[in-house]
Amino acid sequence: xxxxxxxxxxxxxxxxxxxxxxxxxxxxxxxxxxxxxxxxxxxxxxxxxxxxxxxxxxxxxxxxxxxxxxxxxxxxxxxxxxxxxxxxxxxxxxxxxxxxxxxxxxxxxxxxxxxxxxxxxxxxxxxxxxxxxxxxxxxxxxxxxxxxxxxxxxxxxxxxxxxxxxxxxxxxxxxxxxxxxxxxxxxxxxx
Numbered sequence: 001x002x003x004x005x006x007x008x009x010x011x012x013x014x015x016x017x018x019x020x021x022x023x024x025x026x027x028x029x030x031x032x033x034x035x036x037x038x039x040x041x042x043x044x045x046x047x048x049x050x051x052x053x054x055x056x057x058x059x060x061x062x063x064x065x066x067x068x069x070x071x072x073x074x075x076x077x078x079x080x081x082x083x084x085x086x087x088x089x090x091x092x093x094x095x096x097x098x099x100x101x102x103x104x105x106x107x108x109x110x111x112x113x114x115x116x117x118x119x120x121x122x123x124x125x126x127x128x129x130x131x132x133x134x135x136x137x138x139x140x141x142x143x144x145x146x147x148x149x150x151x152x153x154x155x156x157x158x159x160x161x162x163x164x165x166x167x168x169x170x171x172x173x174x175x176x177x178x179x180x181x182x183x184x185x186x187x188x189x190x191x
Contacts, residue, residue, distance in 0.1 A: 022062040022069065025154060025188025029056055033155075033187035036075060040164075044176030050082030050091075057107075059188055061154055063141065066114040071122065071186075075105040095171040096164075102130045110134070118142075122158065128167040135160055137184065151189050158184035 027034045037051045057073035078099040082088055092099040109124035118141040126135045137158040144154035161181045164171070172178075 021064060022060040023152075024060050024191045025058060026191055027055075027057045027059070027073070028153070028187045028189050029054075033153075033185075035183075035185045036073075037183045039181045039183070040179070041176040043174055048082055048087070050080060050088075052076065052079050053081050054079035058191075059109075059186075061188070063144070063154075066120050066141075067112050069109070069112045069120075069122075071107070071109045071124070073107045075107075077103060077105050077128075096129075096169055098129055102128075105129075107135075126162070126167075129169055131167045133162070133166050135162055137182075139184075147189075153187055153189055155185075155187040158182075158186065160184075 034055075035051060036055055037049065039047050039049050042048050052075050054076035055073055057071065059069065059071035061069045077097045078092060080088055080091055080097065080099075082091065091097060094101070105126065105128040107124055107126050109122055111123045113121040113123070115121065120139050120141070122137040122139050124135065124137070125132050137160040139156050139158040142155040142157060145152070147153050159181070161179050163179050165178065
């Protein structure tokens with residue numbers, strides 16, 4: 001009986017270990033091989049484009065089982081940079097991101113839908129300005145392989161859009177400026 005139980009336990013562990021091929025990665029922000037950029041229409045005449053200079057995170061990924069992937073990212077909201085000091089001060093204020101009260105934004109994935117051909121939808125919860133809402137990120141797998149420093153990397157691009165009012169950002173600049181677009185570049189270093 002003990003041999004059967006031990007055998008079943010070993011077989012179970014081997015089955016679980018064999019099906020878990022996802023590798024863990026840290027997002028390469030130190031080497032500036034990742035970015036979070038935003039774009040908002042300015043009154044319907046132009047666009048305000050900027051980025052967050054400080055963020056960190058990690059993810060698990062297996063290209064043979066994309067739906068098992070997971071990611072989490074934390075953004076320092078005060079690191080917002082639209083290349084205009086007065087505008088940045090206003091965007092950091094309670095009118096928009098309220099960075100004094102909410103110094104970080106977080107994204108935690110909940111599920112991944114594999115669309116095939118290196119395309120997938122990353123579903124998760126975004127917490128911004130003290131509000132947590134589900135968002136979907138359309139993403140593309142770019143590639144992976146060894147780097148010149150002896151490591152292993154994988155990269156993606158992603159895109160999402162959401163309404164500012166969904167995150168309790170009440171500043172109203174008109175219907176053309178009601179949504180923000182995020183463009184993401186993520187390069188991870190295998191741990």
